[in-house]
Amino acid sequence: MKTNHVILYTDKKLATTYRASGPVPENLSFKLKPNTLQGSSKINIAIEEMDSGKTSDLYNRNSDVIAIAPIMPLKLIQPINKPLKVTDSKIKDELWNIEAVAASKSEFNGAGIRIAILDTGIDSKHIAFKGMKLHEKDFTGEGNGDIEGHGTHCAGVAFGRDIKGRRIGIANASDDALIAKVLGVNGGGSDILVNAINWAVNSGANIISMSLGIDFPGYAAQLEMDGMHKEAAISSALDGYRKNILLFESLANLVRVQSQNKFTQPVIIIAASGNESSRPQYRINVSPPAVSEGIISVGAVGKEKSNLYVAPFSNMDPTLCAPGVDIISAEANTNGLISLDGTSMATPHVAGIAALWAEKLLKKNQFNANTLYSNITVACKDDKLKKEDADDYGVGIVQAPFR
Numbered sequence: 524m525k526t527n528h529v530i531l532y533t534d535k536k537l538a539t540t541y542r543a544s545g546p547v548p549e550n551l552s553f554k555l556k557p558n559t560l561q562g563s564s565k566i567n568i569a570i571e572e573m574d575s576g577k578t579s580d581l582y583n584r585n586s587d588v589i590a591i592a593p594i595m596p597l598k599l600i601q602p603i604n605k606p607l608k609v610t611d612s613k614i615k616d617e618l619w620n621i622e623a624v625a626a627s628k629s630e631f632n633g634a635g636i637r638i639a640i641l642d643t644g645i646d647s648k649h650i651a652f653k654g655m656k657l658h659e660k661d662f663t664g665e666g667n668g669d670i671e672g673h674g675t676h677c678a679g680v681a682f683g684r685d686i687k688g689r690r691i692g693i694a695n696a697s698d699d700a701l702i703a704k705v706l707g708v709n710g711g712g713s714d715i716l717v718n719a720i721n722w723a724v725n726s727g728a729n730i731i732s733m734s735l736g737i738d739f740p741g742y743a744a745q746l747e748m749d750g751m752h753k754e755a756a757i758s759s760a761l762d763g764y765r766k767n768i769l770l771f772e773s774l775a776n777l778v779r780v781q782s783q784n785k786f787t788q789p790v791i792i793i794a795a796s797g798n799e800s801s802r803p804q805y806r807i808n809v810s811p812p813a814v815s816e817g818i819i820s821v822g823a824v825g826k827e828k829s830n831l832y833v834a835p836f837s838n839m840d841p842t843l844c845a846p847g848v849d850i851i852s853a854e855a856n857t858n859g860l861i862s863l864d865g866t867s868m869a870t871p872h873v874a875g876i877a878a879l880w881a882e883k884l885l886k887k888n889q890f891n892a893n894t895l896y897s898n899i900t901v902a903c904k905d906d907k908l909k910k911e912d913a914d915d916y917g918v919g920i921v922q923a924p925f926r
Contacts, residue, residue: 529714530569530772531590566721566777570714590773591901592766597711599673602794602863603836604887609851609860620846621827624876626693629923632879633694638681639701641719642674646855651683656699660722662715663707672855676863677734679853682870693875701728701745706735712885713767717774724778724790728905729881732874733794735866736810739764739784768811771842775817782892793873797838805901806839822916823847823869829909835913837866843903845872883924
């Protein structure tokens with residue numbers, strides 16, 4: 524059975540000549556290995572209709588084809604609860620989530636750092652983004668904007684301006700952001716996400732934030748609807764699931780290696796761990812693409828009185844965690860605010876904190892992807908999570924830098 528596949532490769536010579544519209548050339552020959560990227564070579568992506576059983580032939584025949592995976596549907600990591608409109612009386616002098624990550628105590632605010640939000644788009648007219656340069660790119664065919672509202676809320680958490688004197692955004696002085704609309708009314712696909720990540724890197728992103736996941740059940744159901752036997756559809760979906768994990772792992776590695784040369788800015792990728800758990804009944808492991816090595820996966824915590832706790836819905840084994848319960852941010856298509864719960868809300872906290880760390884390292888002339896990752900993870904705290912299991916929150920709650 525032939526299905527569309529994403530082919531990830533890199534070659535300086537082919538970067539401007541190869542097109543996905545034709546068949547994959549049998550004589551593809553690559554001069555650059557993933558661990559020896561240099562110069563101006565770029566990550567390249569092709570989409571081809573292929574027999575899933577033949578992909579290994581192409582991979583083995585061309586040693587520098589980095590990864591091949593079937594296109595799988597993407598889904599929004601939906602907030603757990605319905606949006607709750609926020610009134611002025613509910614907004615206190617400092618929101619609990621801003622305090623929990625020590626953002627307001629930091630001397631840094633993300634100035635000069637570019638964050639990319641890969642989500643449902645953005646309501647660029649919202650007051651939370653007044654005065655910002657928002658570079659929008661629609662990958663869905665629906666046009667720019669945010670019908671769903673999820674991307675607007677996430678962007679507000681990452682870099683929203685203060686509203687009525689109250690801080691909602693972590694990197695609230697980051698004034699130049701990238702917005703990739705990768706999820707539309709009918710969702711999206713892993714091919715769209717790969718292309719969006721590549722666009723963000725090539726457009727100068729330092730931090731890439733993603734609050735979405737691969738829809739395994741949806742893919743298996745589609746294969747069955749296309750005529751495949753149920754058991755075979757599940758088996759094929761599992762194989763595709765595994766290959767997509769490796770695809771995003773390879774992509775993250777290529778981004779990391781490429782960002783180590785002098786021609787490309789440092790980049791890190793951050794993704795939500797998922798909301799499929801239901802404590803205390805059961806816990807689910809981190810979902811793709813967040814589970815791929817090289818991507819920082821984010822779990823969610825909430826606050827009860829003076830204590831913090833792992834959110835019941837947050838998937839286990841994240842890299843680290845951040846506030847993800849009762850998170851107040853921008854409401855799309857209004858100038859108002861709403862409160863949402865989810866690892867989707869936790870992820871842009873980490874993106875914002877990463878921007879603060881990047882600003883600090885940039886000023887010290889120490890800014891690179893490895894140093895940024897190390898500083899973010901080492902600074903995490905778990906002292907307010909003593910009653911929780913470490914595999915539920917990773918290295919701890921992300922923290923803002925100080926001088």
